[in-house]
Amino acid sequence: MSFAKCFGLTQPEGKKAMIGYHFSRRATLAVAARCSFLLALGAAAPAVQAAEVKVISTVALTPTLDELIPKYESSSGNKVAVVYSTIADLKKRIEAGETADVVILSRPVLDGLQAQGKVAPDSIVNVGSSYVAIGVRTGTPKPDISTQEKLKNALLAAKSISYADPAKGGASGVYFAKVIDRLGIADQMKSKTVLVPGAQAGELVAKGEVEMGVAQASEIAAVPGAQVVGPLPGDLNSAIVFAVGVGSTSKDLEVAKSLIELLTGPTGAAVLKSKGMDPP
Template structure:
């Protein structure tokens, strides 16, 4: 249970008020904060960004892309005030001194999950064998192209190989460049989709079946850090405090993420 389950609504409101007050103090001079983050956090950050901007006066400029793409860009020298990527990648970049010291903080996690069109019968994915049968029975399956580096696509490709059905479903597989699997399912262009829970829950017309079963499952934990060359480090710190605080937690949960 998170802190949200342990405090009353009145205490939550008070905590949120104190947090916003603290943020406002930290960002007395409004700043522009460049953020680079995974597409898996798009729906949550699109809702949270205006709340943070209203509370602080700061302006967020958010760039979304695949984890692998942002990782490559940062290694090549691109920088941002706040970077939010999967924890293993963040730890790797920290070893290359890409972040301010001791600035990494866990934000939220999301599982690789299955989706079908709203109203359609939910396939059985309760075990590895059940998942295998459902995938073999599906007319079409869509997930992120693993060659593009999306975390869910890379993982699911390994799952398909492990189940031993890669050749059998190849002709019925649709690969998308990023987080579009749930959109295609919602439009009826694919029967089963696989992606991050956070990429499924916000999509109208798509229903979440559930995470991949047992040891086939994977949870991506996202973490944030301040860029080593940030010229707005105090404002960046206030954003990370906001994203890891009580105001952001229910928004993350509503978008299929678990607060970190």
């Protein structure tokens, strides 16, 4: 703030006033003191601090968040820290006391956490849905999995297959283990199955380390070099609805909501679709 502006004058008016008028010494000192106080007050005002948003998310949203977070940080000035893991693992950690500003999990699990007071009331919004899919390396022939019998034959014919370790709680792995049991081929598949801790099946397929991978379609589609064959046939098909909510301990609700709005808005929907997920 300039000296002249302390009087509420523009610069030209302030200059004219100082030249054309004579103030008493007392008035001048009073104004000077006022200006010094205002200038000191302005200098002492704290700068606006960027917020850090902690996110807990299922690995199924990794491809989407990897693209959206830089956009959010650039436009908002806030920083985002993400913890990724399987739904089962994150559920246990949140129930044990781990907290975050934004939580992204399957809708049923998120609803359950809200009932426990771990997620803020009325803050849950659906993000999108994905299905358990078969994936193969890009450029290789896609196996016919259009019926249960054809899926069974394709699995038996595959030299190797990978999916998330059911013991670690990956949703697609837990489900696919049940599918194999239902098809009656669990024993035949054991020797050629490579279990992974999370969403790495698509990566193994892309590298040629396994012939076939099973994961969420969004996880496979996001891996360069891997292609989605399609969902499991008939009533074996399983879709998961993912949702997002505000952690009940978040100290900055508006910041948390701003990230959620980006994820669930038009920009987020376009990214979700490009990553093999269906927006709500």
